[in-house]
Amino acid sequence: MSPMTALTWALPHRLLSSLARRLAYSRTPWLKQRLIDTVVRRFGVDLSEAAEPDPAAYLSFNAFFTRALRPGARTADPDPRxxxxxxxxxxxxxxxxxxxxxxxxxxxxxxxxxxxxxxxxxxxxxxxxxxxxxxxxxxxxxxxxxxxxxxxxxxxxxxxxxxxxxxxxxxxxxxxxxxxxxxxxxxxxxxxxxxxxxxxxxxxxxxxxxxxxxxxxxxxxxxxxxxxxxxxxxxxxxxxxxxxxxxxxxxxxxxxxxxxxxxxxxxxxxxxxxxxxxxxxx
Known part of the structure; x- marks a missing residue:
């Protein structure tokens, strides 16, 4: 078990998640953009697949995170079974x-x-x-x-x-x-x-x-x-x-x-x- 995983046993899970939610829904321009840009850079998010590819167009970090895909970016397996x-x-x-x-x-x-x-x-x-x-x-x-x-x-x-x-x-x-x-x-x-x-x-x-x-x-x-x-x-x-x-x-x-x-x-x-x-x- 890593030290971080061990630490999570003692952390106030719901409090941290509630605080994270407040950040995710913030519409403060510099804050939401810093969060979006950090995730795009760190995790290599491919925004070319998104219905809205401009990272600055999202009103909040949550809007970016729950973004829709552009039509045709995913298709269902053609086998009806x-x-x-x-x-x-x-x-x-x-x-x-x-x-x-x-x-x-x-x-x-x-x-x-x-x-x-x-x-x-x-x-x-x-x-x-x-x-x-x-x-x-x-x-x-x-x-x-x-x-x-x-x-x-x-x-x-x-x-x-x-x-x-x-x-x-x-x-x-x-x-x-x-x-x-x-x-x-x-x-x-x-x-x-x-x-x-x-x-x-x-x-x-x-x-x-x-x-x-x-x-x-x-x-x-x-x-x-x-x-x-x-x-x-x-x-x-x-x-x-x-x-x-x-x-x-x-x-x-x-x-x-x-x-x-x-x-x-x-x-x-x-x-x-x-x-x-x-x-x-x-």
Whole structure:
């Protein structure tokens, strides 16, 4: 464990993230531009892919960070059987869910029940498949649908806000089931699908296309929202949600419906719209 990761155990996670949020939404010209220019330079952000390529045109750092892509910058895999990678980033891990357990790194893992905050909701995924995608500060920060689904329920699960960088993932037990997160349950033509938006240190916001800002407020207990019968249907490749800073999205699939693409391995770079898995069921 690095000294920085060790330090984060003692840091006031929510306070730091709240302060970072204030900076991210500031419209003070010199401050927002300093933040934008620093991230572009340090992380090599490719603004030629953005709908607005001029870094000075954004009203705040958050507006820059949640920027839209220009039309055609990403396309969905043409195979109609392909489930899609939901975001730009890197594969943290992917593979089989082993009797309800999800692999994190270096022998560490967590249960689907802990991640979802609900034993019953986790049961359909007990022997399913998962993919964990890490979004770095340089990446496009909107998350899209792997497959067409109807929103059934969301659960805002309270937690810490550890970093989700490589060292923290390798060092903090059950990291993704510890951090604040928004669990989105969808019904699809193959059964349930869960997409989990995991917060991280200095990540103080998750927004969805169906209800706007979900985090913050930070939760002290699980907050459920029932969307059944509300007609929230999102098509494959449609935008689902966005982060205000780099973080992680985890997709859970039930068993027997799709096989993960064999080219996906830990730390492999991925782009929104490429093949995550191929449908094997009718």
């Amino acid at each position: 392909a489930l899609l990678i939901p975001a730009d980033g890197h594969i943290s891990q992917c593979g089989a869910i082993d009797d309800g357990r999800i692999f994190q790194a270096k022998g560490r893992g967590f249960t689907a029940a802990a991640l979802l905050g609900d034993d019953a909701a986790a049961e359909p995924f007990r022997h399913g498949r998962f993919a964990t995608v890490y979004l770095s500060p340089r990446d496009y920060h909107r998350v899209h649908m792997p497959w067409t689904g109807t929103l059934r329920e969301t659960m805002h699960v309270p937690g810490r806000l550890f970093s989700v960088g490589t060292d923290a993932v390798a060092s903090v037990p059950g990291l993704f089931a510890r951090n604040e997160r928004l669990v989105c349950h969808f019904d699809t033509d193959f059964g349930p699908m869960a997409c989990v938006m995991v917060g991280a240190l200095l990540v103080s916001g998750v927004e969805t296309v169906w209800s706007g800002v979900e985090i913050p407020r930070y939760a002290d207990a699980i907050v459920r929202k029932d969307w059944r019968g509300k007609g929230v249907v999102l098509e494959r490749f449609a935008e689902m949600a966005r982060f205000n800073y780099g973080s992680t999205v985890i997709v859970l699939l039930p068993p027997g419906v799709a096989e993960l693409d064999p080219t996906l391995t830990a730390e492999a770079p991925v782009r929104l719209g490429q093949k995550l898995a191929t449908r094997t069921s009718a």
